[in-house]
Amino acid sequence: MQPASANPKYAGIVVDAKTGKVLYSEDADSLRYPASLTKMMTLYLTFEALEAGRLTLDSPVPVSAHAASQPPSKLGVRAGGSTTVEQAILALVTRSANDMATALGERIGGSEERFAQMMTTKARALGMTRTTYRNANGLPNTAQMTTARDQARLGIALRQHFPQYYGYFSTRVFKFGKQTIGNHNRLVGTVRGVDGIKTGYTRAAGFNLATSAELDGRSIVGVVLGGSSSAARDAQMRKLVATYLPKASKGATSNLIAQSRSFSPPAAASVPVPVKPEPGLRAAVTEVVAEAELPTTAPAPTGRLPQEKLAGASAYAAEPKSQGAAAAVTAAMSRPAVAVPTRAPEPAPQVAARDEAPVDTDSVTTASTRASSSPKLPDGWVIQIGVSDSKDRAMDLLEGAKDKGGHALRSAKPFAVAVNTGGSQLYRARFGGFDDQKAAVNACNALKKKGVQCWASQQ
Template identity: 65%
Template sequence: MAMSVSVTQAVAAQYAGIVIDAKTGKVLYSEDPDGIRFPASLTKMMTLYLVFEALESGRISLDSRVPVSAHAAAEPPSKLGVRAGGSITVEQGIQALVTRSANDMATALGEFLGGSEARFAQMMTTKARSLGMTRTVYRNAHGLPNDEQVTTARDQARLSIALRQHFPQYYGYFSTRSFKFGKQTIGNHNRLLGVVRGVDGIKTGYTRAAGYNLATSAEVDGRSIVGVVLGSTSGARRNEQMKKLVAKYLPQASRSANTNLIAKFRSAPVAAPVEIADVPVPVTAPVAAATAKVAAAPVISAKPGQVDVAYASTGGSNAAAAALESMVQAPAPAPKPVQETAKAKAPAAEKPVDVDNIVTASTNSRSGWFIQIGTSPDRDMALELLRKAQDKGGKVLRSATPFTVAYNSGAEKLFRARFSGFDDQNSAVNACKTLKRIGIGCWATQ
């Protein structure tokens, strides 16, 4: 993907920001939230997402040793400074990313999980798509300059919410004020921690091309928000802007006790990347004003059998899905999630799969308990998702009835892939637990 210099400069020079109520999904504030920007070290949030996912699945532990290659050791600062041939624990790597934003440790973790940094970057992009981050692509694990590594404020807010919702057992690392490594005591680059009431993370970022970036989570008196600022002209201005956003919009956030109202969009752990194709992105107004071309924001080009989940969930409710799908999703037309030539053709099903022609997210002609395994913008892919889950789920889904629910998200129709036929909450939850053990992301709801 080639970007002209004028586009790079336009992207780098422009501010973008968003604040989202983390309990309802409501956008409280936004300014060019879907404009293409460079993530800088916010990239490490996705690196950590995949680390946390590997920890949760048991593939690695906090004590696992991460080897440091010559390539990782050669990354420019900020860095931890471990020599090639050395190693760190996974936990030390996490702490190094959160505090010093260590580029060498980001690369080491990427190579450890993906085999190579390039392959890990493909895994990152695949995961971004499964989380609904439609305008983000990764080319490295650390966020050092690469014109092909792009994102938006909305996508980074979505990732921030996913980190909070999916990994509460690990999210506390983002509030680490300092950690000791050898004789070093390393402080956190996030200057809002301990200064702004309620702020508990998440990540800072800076490169000359990206400007000063910050993703922030704050929670006070039962209210909770996530804010993202991209492209500030200095660290001080970035921090002041975020302070103002927290002060203004945190009091406007909901105090609802239903803290699961943000849908937990998750897919099965990424075991292998899919191919990445360059597909044109709609040009945002500021970039168009610069009379430049955005060549592409790559999206998944899936081969049959490679894409299992467009959006999947492990918890929440219909209201939750509606909240994040309709409010957090970019209103601008997004690139096609799957190329037309790569659509999976639906074979004859053993059970008929019906489509409820429902265009709202809150109504459903079916009753009782069901499980949802994913959401797709394409009906055939939703059907294929159900068939693959049925084949893999075996007796767990033998008596369940697959169906899809069509609903509108802005100008786009999406299809939820679901199974009904569960007698009560326990049977639905237990079925979902079994499915997750074999790599099928899901959530149960009534």
């Protein structure tokens, strides 16, 4: 990768995903075209709709003539056809299918234009102050702009807010009909610790890549925009991961990007599924947390869409900070000019696993007793299948997953970790008792085949 002085399109950033500290930065707040990194926000809103119950993984996604007419890369479903939500998600993650991104946008927003407004509104709510969306797939539009810093915020938010769906980003192969579709992201499965997130390219944007990596209790999100070629972009990201992942913090994961209230657009007759506030879920903080060096105060582009009124809330997966904690967080703007080495050894491939340290643990509840029988967390590796604001609901999740897991969970111990963050009580539904990472990952993969989303982590 050429330096910014030689390649004016280039911008990059690496952020410690646990502390928000910027480990590397070059033109991180300069406006760039996102290309297919746009689909990260399309997926964020899709995950939000799934979490709220407005969609299920099996919900149909109709393919309109407009969606079918999108240029490649595409899945190739004809107008009038349909896929499931899960197939559309996998098509975005692997092939970066433009037709499926448009179809999802129309399914959720009623029209792609309306969905783009929802995307921009959500970007503002997440603190992405310099990002404007005009379509769901990232195809060229001169008004669709972002920054490396904003994309890093979005990458961290995807991890924090939707851990039950985040595993889709590490999908290596997707089978659709007679097609076997490989992931465009060549770092997944070849660079130790990398588990996603998204590639992108247009002629105007250059070659873009947002990457998440987690290893040995450390976690980073890196973004490279404007690469001169896919090979140069990938080589740069490999160097960034090799250089800065070992420098990231091993501390407990903090909630860097506050879960925002869900956007409820006005009703429209053309919307197949009405977007409405999510019932029965706790209200989350409305102010975005400006953690460490991920500020929300960068200047916004001219003509940005006004933030719509937000309604509803999501209590799953994200554990919001209290207003008091948010007030104590600094919003420093330092951007250390750290040189990237010309060569860095690439570690041997290894299956990456989600690692989340317990925060403010109050009690451990086992599914067999439904009582606080042990204050001690199980040792070794665990898998998490979800987070609920109800202990009974967490227990039900565990019992349902136990039935589906069969042999893979025969000796696993189901338990719920009660956590208290910002005065709100949440319950993490987990299985423990795995001797090593391989056993936990294999059990998680078995659950995924049964439709249960999960990730593996070391306790």
